[in-house]
Amino acid sequence: MGRLLPRLGPAPDGAAALPLLIFAVTGMGGIGKTALAVEAAHQACAKGWFPGGTLFVDLRGYDDAPVTADQAVLALLDALGVRGPELPQTTARQYDTYRTLLTERRDRTLLILDNSSDPSQFLPLLPGTDHHRVLITSRDRPDFLPVRLIDLETLAPDDSAALVTRALHDADERDDRPSREQDALRELTSLCGHLPLALQIAAAMLRRxxxxxxxxxxxxxxxxGDPTAVLDNGSRGTDLYGRSLVLRPVLETSYRRLPPDQARLLRLLALAPGTETSAEAVAALADLDTEAALSLLEDLAATHLVTPVEGGEGSASGVRWRLHDLVRAFGVGVVARDAELVEEGEAARERVLGFYCRWADAADDRLQWLPGRPEPERFADRAQALEWLDGERAGLVAAVQWAGEERYADAAVRLAACLAVYLEWRRSFDDGITVGRAAREAAHRFGDHHREADAWTNLGSALRQAGRAGEAVDAHTRARNLYQAAGDRHGEADAWTNLGVALRRAGRVGEAVDALIRARDLFQAAGGRHGEADAWNNLGLALEEAGRVGEAVDAHTRARDLYQAAGDRHREGMAWNNLGTALQEAGRVGEAIEAFGKDLEICREFEDWYGAGQTLHNLAFAHESAHRPSDARACYLQAADAFTRANAPTEAAQARTWAEDQE
Incomplete structure (x- = not known):
């Protein structure tokens, strides 16, 4: 209302006459276009802006028999008092009379042409004067006309809850269900997709x-599983404009009007993983090149069946594409009712899963790349790989959930393995647990013990970092047993390392030391220098907790040297940080500060802000030990900034508190 109403007002005194202004209120069916237009008209007339009143015509553009302009002009002439013998006999004369009446009409009038589906319905009805105003409502954007567009979006969650609450209270002021069931009300409005029509139907059902x-x-x-089925089944009334309160016919009429290529893309997009999809992923889904997919998406956006989401990553255009929840449910239903469309959809899902597997694998290779290894395709550096993974993350995680279906299980398990390092890097532990569980269950179901062991490993790491150390111990024990049964000595050694880390987090330090020594020995026997470095690094942490500080310093030094030899800069930084902690515990504060400085340099190089925050915290503590409170305070404040960048608000707040303690 805030965008529309002020523009309907007359020109300020002394201002030049405005040109003919045509406004179009556009949006998907059921979003409240007519209600907004009528309410704006009431308010404008109440302000005295339209002494000539309002002329309203429902063009029924999405009915089976839309009102033509020739039919509409008869209704408008009738509203203007031209009827019976005064009505011209020919269509051309009727239009002439209509335009003449508007031209001669000095009282400013608002013409509302509601529910148009094609410009041919309203273009002949535009007045030939700039004195009046025209307001058009449509599900389609008339982009090629000089029309001021006002696109409506779904309601905000609070407004959705308020709409249902008001509808219930209007019927019975004693109805206290909204206040008693606030969570259920929120969930209901979400299931309705915050679409006003769906919310009205839900409110009517609750009243009954x-x-x-x-x-x-x-x-x-x-x-x-389909909100439209329940809501339409429970709908028995009409709205204030005499229209049936039903959802599916609204969606069906929009769908039936689409050209075949747009209808196909809408169906396939309803099957896409995640709520927002890049044009590149849509192209894979539909087996099109990206430019062709973009063109079709833009056409669908003009009908308000697809919404562009600005500022998205992972897409060449910086825009992602989203279906309204009810449109998605409708599209899924269309596919499910036709065997040929089901096969079309399954083939599309295979394509997008293959697309995700290819590029997630390449991105994972880049994140784990070390000097001397082959260069991964596409991603020139870590930043590019992370940008792509960040942009596609929701779809990637959702696609792994397809592992529960036999047709997609193998690819989904492979995809899960490609995401483990990334999700750990971004500290997305809940997603890591979700992905790990899906992969573990699928691998177990089709009897691939090696992949099952890998999935248990990734699941255990996510559980450990989510603070669920006991479950992590169980997961890594399962992985170790599966690797042992498969005779995979390298996998077994990795599992011993991970088990040792989980045992230490669970407070079982003695067992952790034993597990990590076992891992170190296995790697040394197998010649796995990088794995040996991991074992030494984690062994140092366990030894330090066990009070064996001198041995811990030696262990971290060995880990640092091995990481340097392997060219693994990021893990070298972790070893420097852990070495600094051990040196400080040993009372060698100057050496500790130097070690933390080395790690901080590497963390900033990799934009590892959580690691930088941890290192700055350790550095601050070292300055405290050296009785340098101003240096300690500066480090704590820098740590707070780093944790904020890493989306770790709890750690950031704690660092600020420690900084205040130094004042």
Whole structure:
């Protein structure tokens, strides 16, 4: 309303006459275009802006028989008092009379042409004067006309809850379900996609079932899997404009009007993993080149069936594409009812999963790349790999969930393995647990013990970093047993390292030392220098906790040297940090500060802000030990900034508190 109403007002005194202004309120079906237009008209007339009143015509553009301009002009002439014998006999004369009346009409009038689906419905009806205003509503954007567009979006969550609450209270002010069931109300509005039409239907259903709670409707919708099926089944009324309160016909009419290529893309996009999809991923889904996919997406966006999301990453255009939840559910239903469309959809899902596997594998190779290894394709550096993974993350994680379906299980398990390092790097531990579980269950189901062991390993790492050390110990024990059974000595050694780390986090330090010594020995026997460095690094941490500080310093020194020899700069930095901690514990504060400085340089080089925050915290503590409070305070403040960049607000707040303690 804030964008539309002020523009309907008359020109300020003394200002030049405005040219003919045509406004188009656009948005998907059911979003409230007509309601907004009518409310704006009421408010504008109440302000005295349109002494000539409002002329309203419902063009029924999305019905089976839309109103033509020739039919609409008869209704407008009738509203202007031209009827019976005064009505001209020919269509051309009718238009002439209509335009003449508007030209001669001195009282400013607002013409509302509602529910247009094609410019041919409204172009002949535009007045030949700039004195009046025209307001058009449509599901399609008339981009090629000089029209001021106002695109409507779904309601904000708070506004959705307020709409349902108000509808229930209007019927019965004693209805306290919204206040008693705030969580259920929020979930209901989310299931309705915050679409006003769906919310109106849900509210009507709640009014009718006034002795049942809101949660019962939520449960019914979730069990059905398709909100439109439940809401349409429960809908029995009409809105204030005499239109039936039903969702599916609104979506079906929009879908049926699409050209075949756009209809196909809409169906396939409904099957895409994640809620937002890059044009590149859409192209893979539809087996098109990216430019062709973009063109079709832009056409669908003009019909408000697809929404562009600005500022997205992972896409050449910087835009991602999203379906409204109810449109997605409708598209899934269209596919499910036709065997040929089901096969078309399954083939599309295979393509996008293959696309994700290829580039996630390349991105993972870049994240783990060391000098001397082959250069990964596509991604020139870590920043490019992380940018792509960040942009596609929601789709990647969602695609792994397809591991539960036999057709996609193998590729989904491979994809899960490619995401483990990235999700750990971004500290996305919940996603890591979700991905690890899906891969573990699928690998177990099709009897691939080696991949199952890998999945247990990745799941255990995510559990450990999420603070669930006991579960992590169990996961790494499972992985170790599977590697042993498969005769994979390298995998077994990795599992012993991970088990040792989890045992230390669980407070079982003695067992952790034993496990890590076992890992170190296995790597030494197998010649795995990089794995040996990991074992030494973690052994040093366990030894330090066990009070064996001198041995810990030696262990971290060995780890640092091995990482340097392997060219692994990032892990070298971790070893420097751990060495600094051990040196400080040993009372060698000057050497500790130097070690922390080495790690901080590497963390900043890799933009590892969480690691930088940890190192700055350790450096601050070292300055405290050296009785340098101003240096300590500066390091704590820098640590807070680094943790903030790493999306670790708890650690950032704690660092600020410690900084204040230095004042």
């Amino acid at each position: 079932r006034r002795h049942r709670d809101i949660a019962s409707l939520v449960t019914e919708i979730k069990a059905a």
